Amino acid sequence: MLQFVIDSILILVVLLNLAMLATSRMAACIRTFSLQSLLLALLPIAIGLRHAAMPGAHTVIIAAGAIGLKVILIPWVLLRVLRTGEIHREIEPFIGFTASVILGALIIVASFAFAKELPLPTQAPTDLLLPVSLATLFNGLLMLVSRRTAITQVLGYLVVETGIFIFGLLLLEQTPVLVEIGILLDLFVAVFIMGIVVYHIRREFDHMDTYLLGELKEA
Amino acid sequence: MPTAILLIVVPAAFGLLCLVLPSPRWRLGAMVAGAWAHLGVVLWSWQEQLAPRNGEFFGIDPLGHLFVTLISVLFAAAAVHFVGYHRAELISQRVFLACMLALLSALSVVCVSQNLGVLWVALEASTLAAAPLIYFHLGARALEATWKFLLMNSVGIALALLGVFCMALASIGGGTDVSLSVADLVAHGAALDTAWVRAGFILVLVGYGTKMGLAPLHTWLPDAHGEAPATISALLSGAVLNAAFLAIIRAYQICVAAGLGDFAGRWLIALGLFSMAVAGVFVVGQRHFKRLLAYSSVEHMGILAVALGLGGAASYSTMLHVFHNVLYKGSLFFIAGLLGHLYGSYQIADIRGALHRHPLFGVLLLAALFAIVGLPPFGLFYSELGILFAAGSSGHWWVLGAFTLFLCIVFVGMVTAILPMVFGKPGEPKNGADAAEHGQRWRYATMTTPIALLLAAGLVLASYQPLAVRHALEQAAATVAGPLPTAHVASSESAEVGP
Numbered sequence: 001m002l003q004f005v006i007d008s009i010l011i012l013v014v015l016l017n018l019a020m021l022a023t024s025r026m027a028a029c030i031r032t033f034s035l036q037s038l039l040l041a042l043l044p045i046a047i048g049l050r051h052a053a054m055p056g057a058h059t060v061i062i063a064a065g066a067i068g069l070k071v072i073l074i075p076w077v078l079l080r081v082l083r084t085g086e087i088h089r090e091i092e093p094f095i096g097f098t099a100s101v102i103l104g105a106l107i108i109v110a111s112f113a114f115a116k117e118l119p120l121p122t123q124a125p126t127d128l129l130l131p132v133s134l135a136t137l138f139n140g141l142l143m144l145v146s147r148r149t150a151i152t153q154v155l156g157y158l159v160v161e162t163g164i165f166i167f168g169l170l171l172l173e174q175t176p177v178l179v180e181i182g183i184l185l186d187l188f189v190a191v192f193i194m195g196i197v198v199y200h201i202r203r204e205f206d207h208m209d210t211y212l213l214g215e216l217k218e219a
Numbered sequence: 220m221p222t223a224i225l226l227i228v229v230p231a232a233f234g235l236l237c238l239v240l241p242s243p244r245w246r247l248g249a250m251v252a253g254a255w256a257h258l259g260v261v262l263w264s265w266q267e268q269l270a271p272r273n274g275e276f277f278g279i280d281p282l283g284h285l286f287v288t289l290i291s292v293l294f295a296a297a298a299v300h301f302v303g304y305h306r307a308e309l310i311s312q313r314v315f316l317a318c319m320l321a322l323l324s325a326l327s328v329v330c331v332s333q334n335l336g337v338l339w340v341a342l343e344a345s346t347l348a349a350a351p352l353i354y355f356h357l358g359a360r361a362l363e364a365t366w367k368f369l370l371m372n373s374v375g376i377a378l379a380l381l382g383v384f385c386m387a388l389a390s391i392g393g394g395t396d397v398s399l400s401v402a403d404l405v406a407h408g409a410a411l412d413t414a415w416v417r418a419g420f421i422l423v424l425v426g427y428g429t430k431m432g433l434a435p436l437h438t439w440l441p442d443a444h445g446e447a448p449a450t451i452s453a454l455l456s457g458a459v460l461n462a463a464f465l466a467i468i469r470a471y472q473i474c475v476a477a478g479l480g481d482f483a484g485r486w487l488i489a490l491g492l493f494s495m496a497v498a499g500v501f502v503v504g505q506r507h508f509k510r511l512l513a514y515s516s517v518e519h520m521g522i523l524a525v526a527l528g529l530g531g532a533a534s535y536s537t538m539l540h541v542f543h544n545v546l547y548k549g550s551l552f553f554i555a556g557l558l559g560h561l562y563g564s565y566q567i568a569d570i571r572g573a574l575h576r577h578p579l580f581g582v583l584l585l586a587a588l589f590a591i592v593g594l595p596p597f598g599l600f601y602s603e604l605g606i607l608f609a610a611g612s613s614g615h616w617w618v619l620g621a622f623t624l625f626l627c628i629v630f631v632g633m634v635t636a637i638l639p640m641v642f643g644k645p646g647e648p649k650n651g652a653d654a655a656e657h658g659q660r661w662r663y664a665t666m667t668t669p670i671a672l673l674l675a676a677g678l679v680l681a682s683y684q685p686l687a688v689r690h691a692l693e694q695a696a697a698t699v700a701g702p703l704p705t706a707h708v709a710s711s712e713s714a715e716v717g718p
Contacts, residue, residue, distance in 0.1 A: 120388070197350070215359065215360055217310050
């Protein structure tokens, strides 16, 4: 039963990646990210429950930190910044929405094929963990390079981090709590500062298009 | 309290003080006091022989000790320089000064952390603390530079985190506990799973390489250095890039312990030479003074990567290069700030005849130019020579050739750009400029002092090296790649004068 829950969560995470690649409305994109983070925050608890009746303090702290920061605070910051602007839709991405969904699907297939070749020195909680982590990482990178509005780029960065978070679940019990909390805090402060910069970009250029941030280059 | 913790807490405490003090003057004073208090703790820490205890997050080993000392010296100089550079156009002086000290605190954590995870957290924190510093001059250009800096470094460092996890995974196979501690990973080096160490090193090199400014991941660097205030450019170049280099050295230590020194070395040399080549292309014909210096930073980071990649034979020269690069690059950016004030522009074409306009500034600029391109008697000459010897003696002939070629290209580019700035014919000074200059005398004095001191320190330590300095460099070098070859140690015992 638990195995089924864990696998379903991971499959949903991959599907939500594709959903984020497909949406043009940024608010919807941010909410999808929030949902994805919620699912992932439950994952360490589900993994922990397989070994013991009660999840350990370590997993609870990580899950609580992830819910507080990635499910609530970060989306709140991003939605607030979004509300200050007039642009609520992604404008003319470098790679169109249909094309990026197809690319994203190809990335997922490739990740599964690649993960098969990687010899894990440890027993993963589920075979899906490694391929889903790689797929999320590369889908995030795709989002990062194919979109032009600053907020979507921040989301792309967050999805990359999510992929690494899934990979980190392989080492869940071994990573010191201090390090994990530090990583989460860094992530939050990064998004907070990025939010401020995006706000200034909007005020300065009256839009959130990083494509026009092209003044600095070699003549 | 352990010294390592003190190094982190002192600047952080003064940073908080900057946030709460009511008057701008007091806040500026608190910033300077914080930087100098940090330097005091660092100098005091040299009294005792420190070794990190096993399993602790923070501890001072010879390598970290050297780096934290250099960073502290640069910060102390930058604090004084900033008092002269300081202007009222700040977005928020409170936040700006607090961020400067937060940056110092984060970089201290990088230097004293003995755990790859803590090191990662601290390096990311330093990115975040530096971002508001770049946005000093406000406006579209500074905004663009800040955005690029923030996004590229955050994504790059995220990849490095994946590399850190890979290295931790590598330690599972050996039957020991999974660990992120550098000492543990090095001690169990032989038992590490080499496939995962390889993957981890590549990811760490790409990730921290972005932060260090290795080509082709350097594109944020000239923008950030060009748009940031000169004092901050000096800190980015001398402190932040070197902290990222330290993080790469830690990963390299683990590779050497796992018997993958050659593998890691090849990648380092490749990226290093490519960085030098890219720097050469953009230095020649560069029109913006601070971007010129930024590309020179890319070049020096490339030199460091090559030197690290050459392994044990060049490890002493690597440390010597780090040492002198911090001093010279810092003073060069400080001079840029000074000339920016004097001429009101950073365009190379606008800055002409510094020697006529202000003889002292001209002499300092000339000295800093000689120092940074590696002319004797400045220290980079010896370190670059040492790297060339190491390349030759280990049979890396094509590395030696390419290294020399790129050094020459950058040399020509730097000299042709800066010599007219020193000797050229000065343009007509603007009306009232002299009067304005008169009232600004204290500004110029505060900005000149750290430049002169850094250059003098570099010059003296290049021609006469006290035993204490030599030991510090040698011990740091031994941490990187095991004990030095005996012949090298023998020659160093006999020659106390000269590096």
